[in-house]
Amino acid sequence: MKMKKIFLRMAAAIVMMTAAMSMTVFAAGWTSGQGENHTRWWYDLGNGEYYGQSGQPVEWQWLDGNQDGIAECYAFDSEGWMYADTTTPDGYTVDANGAWTVNGAVQTLGVAAGYAGTGKAASSAGTGEEPDLEEGNRILIAYFSKTGNTEEAALAIQNITGADMFEITAADEYPQSYQATVDRARMELDTNARPALASDMNDIQDYDVILLGYPIWWHTEPMIINTFLESHNLDGTLVLPFCTSGGSDISESMPDLTAIANARGARVGTGLTANYIDDSIISNWLSENGIAL
Ligand SMILES: Cc1cc2nc3c(=O)[nH]c(=O)nc-3n(C[C@H](O)[C@H](O)[C@H](O)COP(=O)(O)O)c2cc1C
DSSP states (O other), X not given: OHHHHHHHHHHHHHHHHHHHHHHOSOOOEEEEOOGGGTTOEEEEOSXXXXXXXXXXXXXXXXXXXXXSSEEEEEEEOTTSOBOOSEEOTTSOEEOTTSBEEEXXXXXXXXXXXXXXXXXXXXXXXXOOOOOOXXXXXXXXXXXXXXXXXXXXXXXXHHHHHOOEEEEOOBXXXXXXXXXXXXXXXXXXXXXXXXXXXXXXXXXXGGOSEEEEEEEOBTTBOOHHHHHHHHTSOOTTOEEEEEEEOSSOOGGGTHHHHHHHHHHTTOEEOOOEEOSSOOHHHHHHHHHHTTOOO
């Protein structure tokens, strides 16, 4: 079993490295340690980064290591080593392959369909009452977009939902330059910043559902999305995240986003990676979350 998993991980790493050479700087792959660490694993993000840099004793990530469309949840220590066959410092069990288990069952989520909402992150905090999701839901699309990709996805979603739109913008506008934005985003992530909003809505409670759009920045949601969530009482609101990215899946942002939205009283449903969408993908996403158009 161990051998099989290791083989699958190596195969996945090779596939990802090959894909990386042709298309993106955000490559990823499982990598084994050297020498005395040869039985241990870390996850190479391909851009000089790796999981386990949060400064916390444990960092969780949903990863589809063997590319079968199903992600498992892995924990990394502060040096980037994957926890295996142990109880993590925050009290969860991981099996010999590093996958999070509950009563011996590996916890999974469907990557192709986005975050399934049945995993650890979804159960990480209490939520309010479940909203009554029937026809006639009041839907808001709130999105942040630096270079227009997420805005394009938001407009496509608005086209078939007719939802109200709100653009989240920063009081201190992000720079024109890509590199300057990357540097500022990294600093905001490292300091867990809450960049101030240029403007905000005061009638969020009028909506049952918020479709929340953002680009993936440094493998998670931009910190200004957290500012937006934390600015509101979201009791009884269903939040459905969607993202655009250079290749990262929305699941990378779901644990952080879910914890923050849950803390404001929201329930978080299935996420959508909206790099390539059409009307049927959008309506399937909404209907799997109980929203009839
Ligand atoms: C600061 C920054 C960090 C990024 N980090 C990632 C990343 O971790 N993974 C990824 O796939 N793409 C990453 N990207 C690419 C964006 O997610 C992608 O271009 C997105 O579609 C931009 O959306 P927008 O046009 O709405 O701003 C990053 C872009 C920026 C500017």
